[in-house]
Amino acid sequence: MATLLLFGWGTYFLVHRAPLLPVARPAQAATLDPQVRDHVERLASLVEADPRHPAKRATLGLAYAANGLWAEARQTFLDAARLDPSQPLAPLYAAVAREELGDVAGALPEFRLLTEQHPAFAPGWFRLGDSALRSGDLPLAETAFNNVVRLAPTEWRGPAGLGEIRLRQGQPAEAIRWLEQARGLDPAARGGVYLLGQAYRAVGRTNEARLALAMGGNETRQPMPDPWSEQAPIHMRRLPDQLAQAEELASQGRPDLAVRLLEQARQFHPDHPGLTIQLAVALNRAGHPAQAIPLLDRLIQADPKSIGARIARSHALAQLEQGEAALAEAQAAAALDPRLAQAHLAVANAFLAREMDREAIESLRRAAACDPRNGEIQLEIGTVLWRNLADPAGAHAHFLQAVELAPALSRATAQLGLLQLALGQRDAAQESLARLQSVAPPGSPEIAELADALRQP
Numbered sequence: 001m002a003t004l005l006l007f008g009w010g011t012y013f014l015v016h017r018a019p020l021l022p023v024a025r026p027a028q029a030a031t032l033d034p035q036v037r038d039h040v041e042r043l044a045s046l047v048e049a050d051p052r053h054p055a056k057r058a059t060l061g062l063a064y065a066a067n068g069l070w071a072e073a074r075q076t077f078l079d080a081a082r083l084d085p086s087q088p089l090a091p092l093y094a095a096v097a098r099e100e101l102g103d104v105a106g107a108l109p110e111f112r113l114l115t116e117q118h119p120a121f122a123p124g125w126f127r128l129g130d131s132a133l134r135s136g137d138l139p140l141a142e143t144a145f146n147n148v149v150r151l152a153p154t155e156w157r158g159p160a161g162l163g164e165i166r167l168r169q170g171q172p173a174e175a176i177r178w179l180e181q182a183r184g185l186d187p188a189a190r191g192g193v194y195l196l197g198q199a200y201r202a203v204g205r206t207n208e209a210r211l212a213l214a215m216g217g218n219e220t221r222q223p224m225p226d227p228w229s230e231q232a233p234i235h236m237r238r239l240p241d242q243l244a245q246a247e248e249l250a251s252q253g254r255p256d257l258a259v260r261l262l263e264q265a266r267q268f269h270p271d272h273p274g275l276t277i278q279l280a281v282a283l284n285r286a287g288h289p290a291q292a293i294p295l296l297d298r299l300i301q302a303d304p305k306s307i308g309a310r311i312a313r314s315h316a317l318a319q320l321e322q323g324e325a326a327l328a329e330a331q332a333a334a335a336l337d338p339r340l341a342q343a344h345l346a347v348a349n350a351f352l353a354r355e356m357d358r359e360a361i362e363s364l365r366r367a368a369a370c371d372p373r374n375g376e377i378q379l380e381i382g383t384v385l386w387r388n389l390a391d392p393a394g395a396h397a398h399f400l401q402a403v404e405l406a407p408a409l410s411r412a413t414a415q416l417g418l419l420q421l422a423l424g425q426r427d428a429a430q431e432s433l434a435r436l437q438s439v440a441p442p443g444s445p446e447i448a449e450l451a452d453a454l455r456q457p
Contacts, residue, residue, distance in 0.1 A: 025044060034268045035238075039235065066241075125144045141161065157189075239272070284319060323354040333347075341368075341377065345380075374406075375401070378399070417436060
């Protein structure tokens with residue numbers, strides 16, 4: 001009897017054990033970016049060592065997806081779904097991979113099946129709604145986004161999806177109702193704000209439309225986050241993606257993380273000029289200009305006409321208080337390309353470091369002539385005129401131009417409001433505060449500074 005029982009349990013184990021599946025590998029591994037190849041090969045080896053582990057296989061799928069290897073990603077997600085049929089993320093990402101491979105029509109029924117099997121999974125409903133919008137099936141999209149609203153009431157993408165449907169149906173007034181609700185849930189959600197700008201424009205609210213469109217930046221597709229989407233960026237290893245990530249980190253005030261990311265990438269691309277220049281820029285931003293100098297020296301020695309290297313070196317020298325050398329380097333860059341605004345901005349920076357403010361203004365004006373649609377240059381001119389040269393009237397004109405060119409640039413609106421207050425234009429400053437509150441995130445330092453100034457007698 002004991003032998004029969006053991007045989008019975010052994011049979012049950014063999015029948016119900018997860019299948020032993022092969023590991024999907026890139027077909028052209030030798031042609032991959034070396035850092036991508038190194039990363040996915042390490043993860044694939046982990047899967048081969050434990051082939052029945054669904055989470056390890058899913059991680060490999062995310063790495064494939066994050067680096068544009070969508071065929072390999074789809075197969076890996078399908079395999080992960082076979083290993084663990086109870087969870088919704090693997091079939092969700094298998095369908096996403098199918099979309100990315102160009103088969104939008106084929107992905108739609110997969111999203112539909114996913115929502116039938118996991119009706120409480122809000123990201124699945126979002127993906128179904130987004131796929132239905134792409135396919136032109138507005139009734140199905142409406143059903144899907146209504147479920148997002150029901151299941152995730154704090155998620156802006158639900159009402160934004162319903163707003164986009166109303167826009168496509170030619171009902172902009174009704175779209176505004178949904179899209180303003182989306183903005184209330186997340187004022188920083190650029191996709192929803194851009195759609196709101198389109199709706200405002202359709203009903204003739206041109207000033208509000210212009211501001212919303214500028215804030216949205218033509219960005220409408222922002223997938224709903226899920227536990228796997230939050231992990232995906234750490235698997236990006238393609239050099240263009242890493243350069244973009246580093247720039248985003250630096251703009252968010254974390255140049256130290258940008259340096260770490262770029263130094264890791266440089267191990268695989270030691271002779272890439274663009275990577276080296278961006279690493280030097282990140283080192284400057286992180287307060288380590290002395291570390292940037294030798295990197296840039298080697299680049300300039302190899303290519304004396306490298307404008308980017310000379311500009312970065314000028315900024316590093318200015319930080320090191322070597323003003324004369326910084327100015328010479330920036331002027332060399334400007335001489336190489338007199339039409340490049342960034343070169344003239346470097347010259348202006350070097351002049352400012354030497355407290356040569358009037359010369360800096362002339363260089364800033366040259367930069368503005370090279371890039372006349374750049375509101376940040378106008379803001380810089382206005383700031384130097386007001387703060388350094390005591391010319392508030394001249395500054396006022398440039399602040400107005402900065403706001404006109406870049407209505408979503410909160411620093412320009414804030415400086416304009418402060419200057420208006422200094423000029424005794426309290427009502428105009430109050431209007432600037434109202435505009436600032438619509439473009440800057442709640443609690444931002446710009447709003448607090450202008451509001452505090454307006455409270456003073």
